[in-house]
Amino acid sequence: MTEIVLPGDRISAAEELAKLKKVILGPGLRRENEQVVVCKAGRLNYKEPNAYWIDSYQQRYVPVRGDxxxxxxxxxxxxxxxxxxxxxxxxxxxxxxxxxxxxxxxxxxxxxxxxxxxxxxxxxxxxxxxxxxxxxxxxxxxxxxTDGFVMNCSLNLARMILRENCPLLRSLTKEMPYEIAVGLNGRIWLKAKSLRETIALGNAILAAENASNEEMSKICENIGNILFT
Amino acid sequence: MVTQTENVSIDPRGDFSSEDLKLRPINCELNPLTRSDASALFTQGDTCVLTSMLGPVEVKSQNLNIEKAHVECIYRPKAGIPTIEDKLRENVIRDTCESALLTVLHPRTTISIQIQELDNRCGIEACAINGACLALLIGGVPMKFTIAAVHCIVDKDDKVVLDPDHCKAIGKRASFIFVFDSLEKNLVTVHTSGRFRMAQFNDAECMSRAASQIIFNFYRRIISNFHNKSLLTADTKVRNTEAETVVKSEPMDV
The missing domain is CATH 2.40.50.140 (Nucleic acid-binding proteins)
Structure with missing residues (x-):
């Protein structure tokens, strides 16, 4: 499901489903009386059996419990x-x-x-x-x-890296050893063996924001090739 | 699946010829600035503004509101310091944006909108409001609806002209700015200056309401392109190669 919705749109599917069972509304969706209304621009997502949420682009962090x-x-x-x-x-x-x-x-x-x-x-x-x-x-x-390097990124990139099926960190491990901590507030802490490797890692991660899964492994290979030749 | 805001046919009664319902070409580039939370370079014809937004960010203690976010707008003219006219614009833009934002969701914060005028060839307020709306949309602050502003004048021949360029606006008798919401196309803001008859006002309102649909369609298109570019990563789908941040639009007529 890849619909792009804007604030003010109504999600009729969620309203229909709510008549049958409980529906979970995630970020970007609000209930107004019996209507389900969008309040953020982004992609509408649905997860079986009953969860709806909006994946929106954001740079500014809003605290959420458990993050x-x-x-x-x-x-x-x-x-x-x-x-x-x-x-x-x-x-x-x-x-x-x-x-x-x-x-x-x-x-x-x-x-x-x-x-x-x-x-x-x-x-x-x-x-x-x-x-x-x-x-x-x-x-x-x-x-x-301790040590290492902190950089900022969009919240989407941070969430993407932490997703289970994201191949980015796995393909980077093939190229070099490193330590990483990803904060859901759009901050990434990196530590590699040398300054050169840290910068290369940072660039690879930021470049992956708009890449597909295949492109990601290509980016990682390139970084490895440039660093160790 | 999704009910879009009701698609009112642009000119239900056919009162206006398509020549009348024409806006100047709209172009937009999203996130040209790297340090702000979201920004948009928005042009309507030769009028051009750069808008950016920050928020929700820390609030100054004198603006602190425990029930809702404080919305502020900073308008910078092309040259010199802001004049009284610019301060008035600032207030109009701030109040308009505040009515579209769900400020209750972020109490004790500030949502700040900055607008830099780049070129004013008529209709700068409308252009600034549309640009600000786009910046707020991609900034991810919760909103009730989107807003579209349309500029309209009564020209020297006593005729109502929609979104004129500066040549047509020479010797204008009155100018209107109408802002509509995306839900029911209700008026959010009206700002008028000059002398006009009530009939002209009503004509201008009807024309602007019809033309606001062009702007809403533009929002939907540009936000779709933006998200197809930035969020398709996790999907295995073929990437939409035509999606570019800069959407070039043909002159838009209805």
């Missing part, structure tokens, strides 16, 4: 850190929200550090709140990202 994001610590204010995650407001991060952190054993986080965290509070009326541990108190992949 993994990359942020920059801007200030240390008593018990919390202020973290810039690219949204309209800075997120707060408690110093206790790190693995094995206690009141005595404070984590070593300083303004300017880059963090990979998960949003546990993200409501339109509340300040977003980050944590760097999972529900059982382990850090997992979250925490301070």
């Amino acid at each position: 993994a994001v990359i942020g920059v610590v801007t200030a240390k204010a008593g018990d919390i850190f202020r973290v810039d995650i690219g949204a309209h407001e800075q997120a707060s991060l408690s110093y206790l929200a790190f693995e094995s952190a206690t009141k005595k054993n404070r984590p070593d986080v300083n303004p300017g550090d880059v963090l990979y965290g998960r949003l546990i509070v993200a409501s339109r009326d509340l300040e977003p709140e980050l944590v760097c541990v999972n529900s059982i108190g382990k850090k997992g992949k979250l925490g301070v990202l």
Whole structure:
């Protein structure tokens, strides 16, 4: 299904389906009385059995609960850190929200550090709140990202890279070893062996935004060929 | 599958000849600027504006509204500092855009629209509103509907002319700007200046309402091209090679 919809359009299929069973409306769709109305321009998607959402192009991040994001610590204010995650407001991060952190054993986080965290509070009326541990108190992949390089991209690219069937990272691994963290707020952290490789990786990822799956593997091969010849 | 906003036939009663219902050619380039959240270079004939938007971003404490987003508009003329006339335009554009935006979804934020006039050959306000609407559309801020602005004048021979160029507008007696929504084609904004008869106003409104469909069709086409280009990546479908960001349109008549 690849319809492009504009704000104000009605999704009659969703309205019909709602008469039979519950329908889930995702981003970009709103219910107004009995009507399903589009509020963002983009591609309409449907997933069996009952979910509709709009895939829209966006550069500006709006916090969503549960998203993994990359942020920059801007200030240390008593018990919390202020973290810039690219949204309209800075997120707060408690110093206790790190693995094995206690009141005595404070984590070593300083303004300017880059963090990979998960949003546990993200409501339109509340300040977003980050944590760097999972529900059982382990850090997992979250925490301070040392060294490396952070770049910005559109939210669509970040979502695309994280999609399960996206071949980009898999074909890049064939070319060189690297570390990557992708934040859903449109930030990508990269670390490769050398500066040259990091820049090449960054360019390959940004170039993949408008590429099809076959073109992606071609881009990755090219990068490898240029770097190692 | 999708019910598009009702397709009113452009001239239901056939009151106007196709010669009357003609807009100047519309062209648009999306995202010419890299640092803003979304931008559009929008031209209608020789009139040209560059619009960009940021949002939802941090709000200044004096503009903070706990119930809805604050919408601001900055209009920059081609040369010099903004004059009082430009400030008036700014307000018209801001209020028009605010009525189309779902500001309640982003309380305590700012949605900022910047408009740089590049060339004013008549109808700059209409062009700016259309450009701003496109920038908001691709910026991904929630909207109730899209808006289309049409400029109209009463010329020196007392005739109503739709979207004139600057030659036709010499010695105009009155000028109108009508903004319509995409749902029911209701009026969102009317801005008039000069002296005119009520009948002329009604004529101008009917003509503009009919012509707004051209602009709505243009939005749909350019947004489709934009998304076919940027979102087809995950699909295995053949890429739409003809989709370019710059859509060249022929002179659009009805």
